[in-house]
Amino acid sequence: xxxxxxxxxxxxxxxxxxxxxxxAGILVPKSVLAGSLLVSWDPVQDSRLAGYxxxxxTTPGSYAQAVDVGSQTSHLLQNLTEGTRYYFVIVGYDSSxxxxxxxxxxxxxxxxxxxxxxxxxxxNSAVVTWQTNKPSDTQVEYGxxxxxxxxxxxxxxxxxxxxxxxxxxxxxxxxxFRVRSKDQGGSLVVSANFSFTTQNSTDTTxxxxxxxxxxxxxxGRVSLSWTNPTDADFxxxxxxxxxDGVYPTxxxxxxxAADRPGVAGAKDYFDHVGLANGTxxxxxxxTYDVALNFSTTAHxxxxxxxxxxxxxxxxxxxxxTAVVISGTGFGPTQGTSSVKFNxxxxxxxxxxxxxxxxTVPANATSGYVVVTVNGAETNGLAFKIGGKLWAPGRPRLRx
Numbered sequence: 001x002x003x004x005x006x007x008x009x010x011x012x013x014x015x016x017x018x019x020x021x022x023x024a025g026i027l028v029p030k031s032v033l034a035g036s037l038l039v040s041w042d043p044v045q046d047s048r049l050a051g052y053x054x055x056x057x058t059t060p061g062s063y064a065q066a067v068d069v070g071s072q073t074s075h076l077l078q079n080l081t082e083g084t085r086y087y088f089v090i091v092g093y094d095s096s097x098x099x100x101x102x103x104x105x106x107x108x109x110x111x112x113x114x115x116x117x118x119x120x121x122x123x124n125s126a127v128v129t130w131q132t133n134k135p136s137d138t139q140v141e142y143g144x145x146x147x148x149x150x151x152x153x154x155x156x157x158x159x160x161x162x163x164x165x166x167x168x169x170x171x172x173x174x175x176x177f178r179v180r181s182k183d184q185g186g187s188l189v190v191s192a193n194f195s196f197t198t199q200n201s202t203d204t205t206x207x208x209x210x211x212x213x214x215x216x217x218x219x220g221r222v223s224l225s226w227t228n229p230t231d232a233d234f235x236x237x238x239x240x241x242x243x244d245g246v247y248p249t250x251x252x253x254x255x256x257a258a259d260r261p262g263v264a265g266a267k268d269y270f271d272h273v274g275l276a277n278g279t280x281x282x283x284x285x286x287t288y289d290v291a292l293n294f295s296t297t298a299h300x301x302x303x304x305x306x307x308x309x310x311x312x313x314x315x316x317x318x319x320x321t322a323v324v325i326s327g328t329g330f331g332p333t334q335g336t337s338s339v340k341f342n343x344x345x346x347x348x349x350x351x352x353x354x355x356x357x358x359t360v361p362a363n364a365t366s367g368y369v370v371v372t373v374n375g376a377e378t379n380g381l382a383f384k385i386g387g388k389l390w391a392p393g394r395p396r397l398r399x
Contacts, residue, residue, distance in 0.1 A: 035082040039186040040074035041090050041103065048094045056088045060105065063089060078222030083133055111136055111189045113179055113304060114215060118196040124194055128179060129163045132189065136181035138162040145191055146176050149205055149398040171201040172290070186285040199291045202231075206293035207231035210285045212267075215302035215363075215374045220331075222302045228262045233289040236261040237376045239270060247299045248284040257283065275304045277329065293383045305329030309378045312369060315361055316384035323369075325356040325385070327336055331373055341383060342367025360385075 020195035039054055051070045054077065069075040080086060089102040116130040128140050135158035143149040152164045162181065169175060174197045182188045208229035216223045230232060239257040242246040248254030258270045275281060285298040307329035314323065323346075331337065334351040339358050342365050346358040356371065360383075368380030 021176075023108060027357035035080035035084070035112070035189065036076050036078045036187045037086060037108045037110055038074065038076050038187060039088055039108075043073050044092050044100075046092070049092050050383050051093055051099075053091050053093065053099070054088060055091065055102070056086050058084055059060075060087050060107070063087070076186070080110045082110050083114075085109045108185075109134060111181065111183050111187045113181055113189050113191050116179055116191055118177065119195060119350045121169070121196045121198045123199045123201040124167065124169045126166045126169065126175070126179060127163060128166060128199065128209060129161075130179045130181075130191070132160050132162065132168045132181050132183075135160055136162075136183040136189070138164055139168065139180040139319070140164045140177055141180060141190075142166055142175055144173060145170075148176065150177070159398075169198050171198050172203075173198050195287075197290055203233070203289065203291040204293060206295040207234045207287045207289045209295050209298040210287060211298075212235060213283075213285055213298045213300050215281075215283060215300040217304045218376050219300040219305075219306045219374075220275050220277055220304050221271065222275060222283075222304055224257075224270045224272060224283065224300070225267065226285060226298070227267050228264055229287055230265040230291065231287075232264065233291070235288055235290050236265040237268065238286040238288065238294070239283060240270070240273075240286065241281050243276075243279050243281055243371055245280070245282065246299075247282045249296065251286050251288075251294045254284070277305050279303065303331065305331065305373065305376075307371075307373055307376055307378050307383045309369070309371060312381050312383055315382065316386075317388050319360050319362045319364055320344055321360040323358050323360060325358065325369065325371065326354060327356075327371065327378060328354055328372065329373060329378075330354065330356060337371065339369065339371050341369055356390070 037294065038345040051068060053066050054075060055066045057064045067111045085107055087107045088106055089105050091102045106171045114131050119127045119129065137158060138155040140152045145288060152166065154246050174195055176193055176195045178193055179191045180188065208231055210226035210228060213226045224239065228237065236259065238251055238259045240254040241257050242248055242254040257272050260268060260270065262268055280301055280303040282301045283299065287295045309325060309327040310328045312323055317323065325339065329355050330351065332353055334348055339346045339348060339356060341361055344361045344364050346361050348358050350357040364385055366383065366385045369383050370380045371378045
């Protein structure tokens with residue numbers, strides 16, 4: 001069945017004195033893969049008829065494009081935009097190029113393919129699926145280069161959901177493919193190039209673990225960083241976490257934080273946001289290769305906190321002065337956390353989530369007191385040593 005059928009109810013041409021100059025090259029196809037519609041109509045029975053023009057556009061009643069098709073009564077329009085509806089009329093003309101009255105308008109939807117996927121390939125097969133906006137047949141071109149070279153058998157059933165299984169593939173091989181569908185009017189859509197890689201039939205060894213795996217907590221956030229392994233078949237890193245004191249033990253354990261394709265040997269980062277302050281998050285980094293072998297041994301943990309300083313008591317003194325630091329997010333115990341006076345570490349005598357007691361270190365100079373908790377630094381509060389003046393700030397120039 002044809003896409004369009006335009007019928008003339010009159011057997012006579014009513015000639016006007018309007019002329020239509022066809023733009024040069026307006027319908028020269030850029031590619032045989034361009035969107036198309038087959039237009040056909042009943043012939044006009046008039047001895048003055050010399051030929052026909054198809055006028056068309058994407059808005060009803062507005063025909064910005066035209067093609068002279070001579071005396072033929074059907075024509076495949078190419079270079080149309082896939083998935084777009086076009087509106088058409090046919091006009092006849094005589095030997096002087098004078099056009100007759102236009103036919104009634106009809107429209108047609110250009111065939112389009114979407115949601116193209118190769119699923120999860122095995123060592124020797126892959127299932128290619130896609131959707132079309134009109135019922136059409138099913139076929140796939142594929143091969144190890146973009147020249148393809150192999151066509152699946154044609155499934156002539158007219159469907160909008162398509163699936164073809166590619167078989168007898170080689171393990172650990174990258175294949176290129178594109179899908180082909182043709183509707184009942186003969187309009188063809190051919191997709192862009194896609195690719196997939198089959199699994200390795202013998203590889204069961206996962207890549208090495210990430211290195212330099214660190215977790216820096218802050219307010220409602222943990223910033224994770226790592227270095228990917230250097231394995232040639234490395235593909236990516238899956239980050240999973242638990243908040244019950246246990247590290248995830250497999251790629252399905254815990255909660256997915258991120259799945260990041262990567263480059264072998266490269267550094268990578270991920271900010272895990274929207275977390276609960278005061279809760280400790282245990283992370284496992286699972287590296288994996290093209291055969292989807294997963295590693296299991298890289299772990300870090302961190303506790304997000306609203307980490308900040310609010311006051312120092314006193315805010316001035318000398319070496320040996322006892323100072324109480326007030327704030328939030330310090331944690332219940334010191335652990336590896338620290339307090340520094342203008343870069344010098346201070347001796348801690350007590351530690352709680354909101355208060356720290358310290359002694360001003362020897363050789364301390366006026367500057368900022370900063371608390372570091374699990375690698376995250378607080379804001380700084382100024383502390384003066386004795387009666388010494390502060391060092392001047394950086395000079396400013398005014399124009």
